[in-house]
Amino acid sequence: MISPSSGLTRVRRALVVATAGLLAAAGLVALPSTASAASTLGASAAERGRYFGTAVAANHLGEAAYANTLNAEFNSVTPENEMKWDATEPNRNSFTFGNADQIVNHARSRGMRVRGHTLVWHSQLPGWVNSLGASDLRAAMTNHINQLMGRYRGQIHSWDVVNEAFVDGNSGARRSSPFQDRLGNGFIEEAFRIARAADPNAKLCYNDYNTDGINAKSNAVYNMVRDFVSRGVPIDCVGFQSHFNSASPVPSDYQANLQRFADLGLEVQITELDIAGSGTAQANDYTRVVNTCLAVSRCTGITVWGVTDKYSWRSGDTPLLFDGNYNKKPAYTAVLNALNNGSGGGGGGGSASCSVSYVETQRWGDRFNGQVTVTAGSAPVNGWTVTVTVTSPQRVSTTWNGSPTWDSSGNVMTMRPNGNGSLAAGGSTSFGFTVMANGNWTAPRLGSCVATA
Numbered sequence: 001m002i003s004p005s006s007g008l009t010r011v012r013r014a015l016v017v018a019t020a021g022l023l024a025a026a027g028l029v030a031l032p033s034t035a036s037a038a039s040t041l042g043a044s045a046a047e048r049g050r051y052f053g054t055a056v057a058a059n060h061l062g063e064a065a066y067a068n069t070l071n072a073e074f075n076s077v078t079p080e081n082e083m084k085w086d087a088t089e090p091n092r093n094s095f096t097f098g099n100a101d102q103i104v105n106h107a108r109s110r111g112m113r114v115r116g117h118t119l120v121w122h123s124q125l126p127g128w129v130n131s132l133g134a135s136d137l138r139a140a141m142t143n144h145i146n147q148l149m150g151r152y153r154g155q156i157h158s159w160d161v162v163n164e165a166f167v168d169g170n171s172g173a174r175r176s177s178p179f180q181d182r183l184g185n186g187f188i189e190e191a192f193r194i195a196r197a198a199d200p201n202a203k204l205c206y207n208d209y210n211t212d213g214i215n216a217k218s219n220a221v222y223n224m225v226r227d228f229v230s231r232g233v234p235i236d237c238v239g240f241q242s243h244f245n246s247a248s249p250v251p252s253d254y255q256a257n258l259q260r261f262a263d264l265g266l267e268v269q270i271t272e273l274d275i276a277g278s279g280t281a282q283a284n285d286y287t288r289v290v291n292t293c294l295a296v297s298r299c300t301g302i303t304v305w306g307v308t309d310k311y312s313w314r315s316g317d318t319p320l321l322f323d324g325n326y327n328k329k330p331a332y333t334a335v336l337n338a339l340n341n342g343s344g345g346g347g348g349g350g351s352a353s354c355s356v357s358y359v360e361t362q363r364w365g366d367r368f369n370g371q372v373t374v375t376a377g378s379a380p381v382n383g384w385t386v387t388v389t390v391t392s393p394q395r396v397s398t399t400w401n402g403s404p405t406w407d408s409s410g411n412v413m414t415m416r417p418n419g420n421g422s423l424a425a426g427g428s429t430s431f432g433f434t435v436m437a438n439g440n441w442t443a444p445r446l447g448s449c450v451a452t453a
Helices: 007-025 041-047 064-073 098-109 134-151 178-183 187-198 216-231 254-262 279-295 330-341
Strands: 051-056 076-079 113-121 158-163 203-208 237-240 267-275 299-304 354-363 367-376 383-389 395-400 403-406 412-416 428-436 445-452
Touching: 041 051, 041 330, 051 064, 051 098, 051 113, 076 098, 076 299, 098 113, 113 134, 113 187, 113 267, 134 178, 134 187, 158 187, 158 267, 178 187, 187 203, 187 216, 203 216, 203 267, 216 254, 254 267, 254 279, 267 279, 279 299, 279 330, 279 383, 279 412, 279 445, 354 445, 367 383, 367 445, 395 412
Parallel strands: 051 076, 051 299, 076 113, 113 158, 158 203, 203 237, 237 267, 267 299
Antiparallel strands: 354 367, 367 428, 383 412, 383 445, 395 428, 403 412
């Protein structure tokens, strides 16, 4: 169990968070310093010019261990359900803000940022919304946005204005919902324009899941957002939920995908992160996500979707950084280390960093060859390490151009240079391996590339 931070520590942390917020608002980023490496997630992220937050449920704030962990470790909160439509407007134009107020007041009294979640979503709608015709629905949507954003005007850093408006799969189509079906494709733009007028200083985000890699769904979101930017529709950020598991792992093009949205001039935020698993494999996946955010200069923060496995919406997957007894898991240590020492430069330039990509080069009846390319960032590197995870019952039978070590499961390979690992700025090298498929043809998962200067 984690004890409460001392008053002095909280003051120091608040100053760090406030400073980071000012830097971020000015378009500046605080660079890391190993000499002042912080010992909590929020403070460490603040030293990298970012926030590290968590989803919070109001009914758990009275539990000492929950509140103490929240207060000690995080510098941003997202109400888990308390700002959704059914919680705030169960009956038309009759608003209830008590639970949302509790979270906002708790966070702001401790110098934490608040993300608003969510204004327009097809789920968790009270029945009366579903019964409205087009004109009444448009009026209700306008009023709902104005009431919520007006209540917390000036107190919310970023709002998820529209949530999950696209279907999964290969169509890239819009999801059927009362808003889509009755208001048409224009409802998203309408919502963003209403939101901008309601709180001109809040960041306005589109948020979705299964958009972490480059696929049909993320392409549809990208095309919509690019169109918004080109026409001056007010949008400031895109949220990537990043719910990962063995069937939906961290994609190999995660960084490239976030970067293309950032290249539109938008912030990207990892908004609902949780990763199924335990031990080294889970820790490696969390490291990769953190280093991805650090490597994309417009990635302004990470929110994990819950404080403890005990209260996670997918508790059986044990996907969070603290177990059911609030003990720090290996994934916690990995995240803290990545924030303090990770390869991402946060746009600062000049620090040793590297990125990785994977391609399958050959396949036979029972095996396949994979190749990983390691590319240095804007500064030379003198060494690097990359983790490669295969899915049981797969096994790596042969490797070349690298020196591997294995974890106890035999599924996670850590590859280092075989000899001189130096790379010039922008230079690259590659290593390869043969995977015995044993009936499973899943592509290996790459962990983060960690460079040494």
